[in-house]
Amino acid sequence: MSPGAAVPVADVVVAxxxxxxxxxxxxxxxxxxxxxxxxPRPHRPWTHTYGAWSHELPDDLPGEVVAARGRGVAIAQRTHExxxxxVVLDTAALQAHLTDPAVAVRRARGVGAVPAGPGRHPAVLLDDGTSVTARVVVDATGARQALARRGAARELDAGPPRAEQTAFGVVVPREVAARVSGDRLLFMDWRPAHGRPGWPTFLYAVPLDAERVLLEETSLARRPGLPMPELRARLRARLRAAGLAEAEIPDEPADVEKVRFPVDSPRHRSPSGVVAIGAADPLVHPASGFSLATSLRLAPRLATVLADALRGGTEPVGVARAxxxxxxxxGAVTVHALRRRGLETLLAMPPAEVPAFFERFFTLPPxxxxxxxxxxxxxxxxxxxMSSLFGRLTPRLRAHLIRGTLLGARSVRTEQ
Structure with a gap:
């Protein structure tokens, strides 16, 4: 008997x-x-720092999930309030808030999916050789898209390098960070204080609580992603240039944050009865890397659609389609395509022009x-x-924008 022919163990299985x-x-x-x-590790503590604009977050997010908030600044060629x-979220509190005891947990890795078919429910194939069957299956495995149709992973590996956002950060006391950030929430600081040539990066400085601040050297997008050793070297050079002593710059794993994820994941090749969410879909904003707030806002709406379809007796294929x-x-497909073109424009832009591009971006009306x-x-x-931004660009930047829109990033960047 096919694994998918078994009686479903749940209405919804989320990998x-x-x-x-x-x-x-x-x-x-x-x-x-x-x-x-x-x-495989359902209770592993989340370690990444999550931030979002206040208006993006759900209205019912508990106050204790918010670690810090403020109206920050962005610095390109000038400073923009x-x-x-x-909002910077308390990662542990967010994880506790989203962990519902009513949700059953199975410690295993999803490695594939059995598609739904006539008289057959979809199932998640697990790394221990077993499977779990549900009325609908959800792939939330991130950019690896573990439940996509067979062959999708090989196609990803065989294609060009992915465009990635990468970052290297350290957590320091607030009074130490203030000597770098001016005690401000720095959303972006494009000034090349690190003194190193090549693809531009910016400083991201956000409070984690009243006493600690994350200082992070970030490469917004690059194909392939800027290497961690280069980001680490840039951050340390930037902090030393701001007057920090070597002993004030942490290097212990507990005080270091590393970020690497693709921003140009392809559309999920979903088997019948399988739905992809989060970075697996992808819901990552191609130009900013943001995805958390979208996932939080979309979850109740998506759950309502699933509940209505399942209670209405809809077949698995129809549930996933809904x-x-x-x-x-x-609208979402069109907007995402436009944003992907924006990503290609950024990737194709000469490195020296990137801060000038963001200078114009931050002059846009709110x-x-x-x-x-x-x-x-x-x-x-x-x-x-996008039209408003185009109208504010210099002729040189407009030319880059047009070339990037029409041609994309045709060559892989290898400079540091």
Whole structure:
């Protein structure tokens, strides 16, 4: 008997216990759906720092999940005071908030999926040789897209290098960080204080609580991603240039944060009865790398659609199709395609022009900046924001924008 022919052990099985998987599982359980998470380390503490604009986050997010908030600044060629409030989340509190005891947990790694078929439910194949069957399966395994159709992973490996966001950060006391940031929340500081040539990076400086600050050297997007040793060297050079002594710059794993993820993941090749969410779909913003707030906001809406379809007796293929219509609405697909072109424009831009491009971006009216960063399904607002930006660019930057839009990043960058 095929693994998928078994009686479903749950209404919804979610592969992956990160923020996207946990938020959807919690929303499904709240709608009385039997929900199971499979993950090799389901209770592993999350270590990444998550930030989002205040207006992006769900209204019902508990206050204790917010570690810090403030109206930060961005520095390109000049300093820009940002109108929107930026929120840094308490990662441990967020994980606790999204962990619902009503959600069952299976310690295993999802390595593939059995598609739904006539009289057959979809199933998740596990690394121990067993499987779990559900009325609908959700792939929340991130950029590796573990449950995508066979052959998808090989195609990813065989293609060109992925465009990645990479970062290297250290956590320091607030009074130490203030000597670098001026005690400000720095969303971006493009000034090349590190003194090293090559692909531009910026300093991201955000409070983790009242006493600690994360100082992070970030490469927004590059194909392939800027290597960690280079980011580490740049950060240390930047901090030394600001007057920090070597002993004030941590190097112990507990005080170091490393970030690496793709921003140009392809569309998930979903087997019948399987839905992808989070970075597996992908829901990552191609130009900023943001995805958490989108996953948090989308989870209740998606869970409602799943609950309605399952209670209505819809077949597994139809349930997954209804869910995909929420994730990949026509507006969302169009906006994502526009943002991917924006990513290619950035990748094709001469390194020296990148800070000048962001100088123009931060002169946009707040509504246009917000639309480009947050209007996931609003095609009109996204086009208006891009048009406004184009009108503010110098002729040289306009030429780069046109070439990037028409041709994309045709060559792989290898400079540091």
């Amino acid at each position: 992956g216990a990160g923020p996207a998987g946990r938020s959807l599982a919690r929303a499904c359980a709240a709608r009385d759906l039997r929900t199971l998470i499979v993950d 940002l109108d929107d409030e930026y 869910a995909r219509r929420v994730i990949r609405s026509p 509504a246009h900046r917000r639309a480009y960063l947050d209007a996931r399904e609003d095609v009109t607002a996204s086009v208006a924001a």
